[in-house]
Amino acid sequence: MNEAVTTGFDTFDLVAMGLKIALIVVMLLQVVPIMVWVERRGSALLQNRLGPNRIGPFGLLQSLVDAIKMMFKEDRVTGHVNPFYFRLAPLVSLIPAFMTFAAIPFASHITLGDKTVEFQIADLNVGLLYILSITSLSVYGVIMGSWASNNKYAIFGGLRSAAQMISYELSMGLSIIGLVMIVGSLKLGDIAAAQGAALFHIGPLAIPKWGIFLQPIGFLIFITCTYAETNRLPFDLPEGESEIVAGYHLEYYSMMFGAFMMAEYINMTVASALTATLYFGGWQLFPGLDLVLASAANHGLQGLAFEWTRVALEAACFTLKTAFFMWLFVWVRWTIPRFRYDQLMNLGWKVLLPLSLANIFVTGYLIYLKVL
């Protein structure tokens, strides 16, 4: 019975970890209906329409009603599919989507007594590699679902998805390397913490050393690749409703389709959080907020209250940054039309890949010159 103590897990750690996991899982589950609502209302507003505004205030409960509809829909498997893989595929794409958020820090740490709690489920020393590898797992769900559907459009969608993932995963991985070279760590906590230093000062305002200022080209390549990785417009060729009907989830309905949709929106959340963490300082406060916090400390906000305020502000900043990139997903979707398949491959292999390689060399040279 004493083994639990020797492995270093005590009640405090367990409770803290349980609370963090519960927070992340509930947040990821809640983000789906909210994002569906944002997507529908946002697309309507961008197109001079109104969108769903009947159920609940501003139509907020529309997603809830849609979810109920999906759950109570008849869940039958048509004769021409492979039932086992057909039912497995939504889970295979949903579970990696949930797993990735574990390595993303959503605030810095807090010291309670003699314990330090990191606001991150797992501060892996290979955090970035973990996220990249798990996100590439989600393509298996897409391919499995499309193949099990036994439908030509679905197979087209799955094959496109596979080709697209492979091409863009490469540039995505390479685009981050520049940042990793500067920070010198694959830990997302370290990367977020390293972006707190000041790049230069404007009066009392410190412009932080965010990744976007150090790696602008890397950021552009990375965000382009995230759109391809999450199968969102302008790279939603696996779905391509005007050419291959609905692509890989053509044969899906009820909550099995819902699981695919949830996976898409959770992948969007993770991609946005990762973009915010890598290039916009993650949980680092917005420039100027640190001055507000310091003045609050001067006016008597001390001790644990100050620490919790700091953590809350950091989490709020992280949420705002993530929310902006999620809105960007919606905004871009209703602005840029879908790429043609050859254009997609051209962009991936002939533009983004050489550009990301060049970015690595230039970054390396600048580090050699001790500029970065």
Place this chain on the structure above:
Amino acid sequence: MLVKRDTTALQNLYILEVLKGLWITMKNMLFVRHVTIQYPEERRNYSDRYRGMHYIKATNGVENCTACMLCPTVCPAECIHIEAGERPDKEKYPVKFDIDVLRCCFCGMCEEACPKDAIKLSKIYEMSLSTRKVYDKDYLLEQRGHK
């Protein structure tokens, strides 16, 4: 077909073009009024000449129709069915007056042909019903959308 367009090097970079596109959509979101008509509360205002649901005009509760059969004759869709009868005062009147609305093409020729100003088309455009109601004489005499 692949159409070659002349693009500048700056346009080929996409970045500026994407930003321009994003600005266009954001402009539409922020500054352009929505065009949605929220149907049950707001309604589109149709012209007075709109040809909608039929009705038979009545004076003092008696239909104007004398069953002269001009409207079923002129009707291109052949959707008006009249059975004529005789009143005690030897006046001709329709015993039955059914309109097969599913066949009706709302051309308004019956309205034009009618010498007694009896059959008319109102502005009502919500014509779906929750019952299997036939457009018979009683229904048409209810003076819906009278004009």
